[in-house]
Amino acid sequence: MTSFRGKPLTHEVAQSLFVGWFDSAGFKDGADKLPFSWRVFAGKNPAYDYFPCQYQLFYPGKAKDSLWYQPVFKVQTLPKGEEVWRDRLYRVRRGSIPGRFDFSVLDNGVTSKEKWSILDCDDSLEWCAFYYNGAAARAGLRYNGAVLVSKTGEWPNDVQANSRLVEALKRAGIEKWELSTVNNDNCEDAPLTPLRDVGTWSSLPS
Numbered sequence: 001m002t003s004f005r006g007k008p009l010t011h012e013v014a015q016s017l018f019v020g021w022f023d024s025a026g027f028k029d030g031a032d033k034l035p036f037s038w039r040v041f042a043g044k045n046p047a048y049d050y051f052p053c054q055y056q057l058f059y060p061g062k063a064k065d066s067l068w069y070q071p072v073f074k075v076q077t078l079p080k081g082e083e084v085w086r087d088r089l090y091r092v093r094r095g096s097i098p099g100r101f102d103f104s105v106l107d108n109g110v111t112s113k114e115k116w117s118i119l120d121c122d123d124s125l126e127w128c129a130f131y132y133n134g135a136a137a138r139a140g141l142r143y144n145g146a147v148l149v150s151k152t153g154e155w156p157n158d159v160q161a162n163s164r165l166v167e168a169l170k171r172a173g174i175e176k177w178e179l180s181t182v183n184n185d186n187c188e189d190a191p192l193t194p195l196r197d198v199g200t201w202s203s204l205p206s
Contacts, residue, residue, distance in 0.1 A: 001099050001118045001168075009098040009118075015067055016204040017121050017128060018058040018092075018101075021151055035192040036072075038128065039153030042179045045145030050180055051075060052083070053187035056149060058092070060199040067092035068196050069103060074187075083186075089195050090114075103132070112136040119146070120168035127156050129165055131172040146174055153184040 002009050004017065023033035038056040043049020051073040058069050069090040074083045090105040095115065103114040114134030121128040133144035148155075148165060156162055166176050 001120050004121060005123050011065070011094050011098045013204065014099045014101075014118060015058075015060075015065075015094070016201075017118055017125075018067065018069070019060070019201060020056075020058065020125060020128070020149075022057060022059055034151070036190075038149035039151070039184060040147045040149050040182050041153050041155055041184065042148040042181050043145060044147075044174055044178050044180075045143060046180070047143065049145050049147050050182060052183040052185075053085075053190060054147075054182055054184075055187075055190050055192060056147075057192065057194060059194055059196075060201045062197060062199045065094060066199070067101075068194070070195055072190055072192060085189075085191050087191070087195070092116075103134070110136050117172070119172055120164055122156075122161065122164075126151055127161060127165070129168045131174075146172060146179075148179070153182070153187075155181070 004013055018037065020037035021034040022037040023035060036055040037058040040054035040056065053074045055072040057072065058067060060066060061068055069092050070087055072085065072087045075086050077084055088105055088107065090103045093102045095101050099118045101116045103116055105112050112134055114132045116130055116132045119129040119131050127150040129146065129148050131146045135142045146169065169176060
């Protein structure tokens with residue numbers, strides 16, 4: 001993605017697209033402010049992208065240009081199969097060009113580093129498509145995936161939006177049939193409290 005709303009994409013706008021609907025973003029008023037950035041409605045990687053009730057929280061940190069990514073999701077415990085909430089905390093830094101970012105997370109003693117790209121976003125922020133590839137060097141693991149997100153956690157219901165999503169995925173070498181829909185039922189009690197202090201954020205340019 002190289003432009004948004006007819007203007008060249010900048011680092012600041014790209015970060016605002018990640019922040020999305022989160023209530024610190026500053027570009028929405030009243031009821032349109034939400035306690036999360038996005039909800040995932042479909043994903044590609046079965047090991048990372050299929051968890052039920054996925055909420056994405058992107059929010060600025062205290063340091064200049066810093067960003068945190070906090071996914072909140074459900075997992076099933078073994079052996080009882082009970083659903084419980086889990087989260088992670090990623091540090092996010094700007095990449096070399098707008099729309100690309102470097103993510104890092106420490107999980108069970110293993111550091112994973114990922115590169116994320118914004119493939120496309122609707123002008124009204126009804127949906128976005130994100131692609132990532134990463135590696136956990138100590139575990140000898142490489143992986144990639146993609147997540148489609150929206151304000152409601154549902155697929156867009158118009159033909160033009162779905163066509164744009166298909167084209168965006170193709171730019172990343174992904175076909176729509178490779179995706180699986182995320183189960184977003186029974187997600188009302190999600191623990192959506194940021195794990196870090198939320199910094200200030202400028203408005204998304206109109």
